[in-house]
Amino acid sequence: NSSDSIGKVLRRHWHILSKAYPQIGEFVAPPVMSYRRGKTIGGMVTSSEVKTQYKWRDTFLGMRKLGMYPCLGCVQCSHVIKGEAFIHPSTGEKISLRGHFTCVSKYVIYALTCPCGFICIGETTQMVKSRISQHKSSINLGNMRLPVSKHFLEAGHEADQLKYMVLEGIPSLKFGGNRELKLKQREVWWIHRLKTMAPSGLNRDYNLFLFL
Known part of the structure; x- marks a missing residue:
């Protein structure tokens, strides 16, 4: 083919370059030729590479969009913060989610927010x-012993305002x-990541023995 013909011509006349430019080391020995396949219609509409899916997750139910979404079948759907990212209510920081989650997801770390941004x-x-x-x-029920309910009651928030x-x-x-241990360790990581320990947030404590 034409590529082989070009290679033969270069090798046949390479000695001319070697004699004309003896001081250039790259011209001492003939080059090793390699070729790249030209573009085809098939190559332009398909790809042999496995591309990273940034906004979709492959599950046994098919491709699912990353983010948090209501399951559309429970009373807690109205409390869901829907979207592909969590936006910190105080700082405005945007954190993209790396999984597909709904109201029925298990073994998860979650963020609760109140109307005043905690x-x-x-x-x-x-x-x-x-949960x-x-x-x-x-x-x-007016439980003042737990941090979330205590804050909601003291601030005059309604339970329906929880997100x-x-x-x-x-x-x-x-x-x-x-x-379960991994779950609790990641909970501590998120507490630090979002700085939700009181008085900046509603978390009161955590167990460092989880990491021993």
Whole structure:
């Protein structure tokens, strides 16, 4: 083909360059020729590379968009902060989510927000909608012992004003790792990441023995 013909011509006459420019080391020996395949219609409409999906996640149910979304089948759907990223209510910082989450997601770390912009980070192994229901119940029952309900009651907020978003999910760990321990460790990480310890947020404490 034409590529081979060009290579033969270069090799046949390479000695001319070698004699004319002996001081240039690159001209001493003939080059090794390599070729790149030209573009085809097929190549332009398909790709052999596996591209990273930044906004979609491949699941057994098909491609799902990354972010937090209501399940459209429970009473906690109206409390969901819907979107592809969590936006800190105080600083405006935007943190993109790396999974697809709904009200029925399990083994997750979530953020609760109140009307005045405070955040509480929590974790749950159950469906997150069940955990949100518990938070709302503690507010409606006037429980002053828990940080979230205590703040809502003291600030005059209603339980229906509570909003939440899942920040991260912990999948089953390989080789039998402790999934629940990993979940609690990531909860602590998020507390530090978003600076939600009181008085800046609604988290009161955490257990450092989780990392020993």
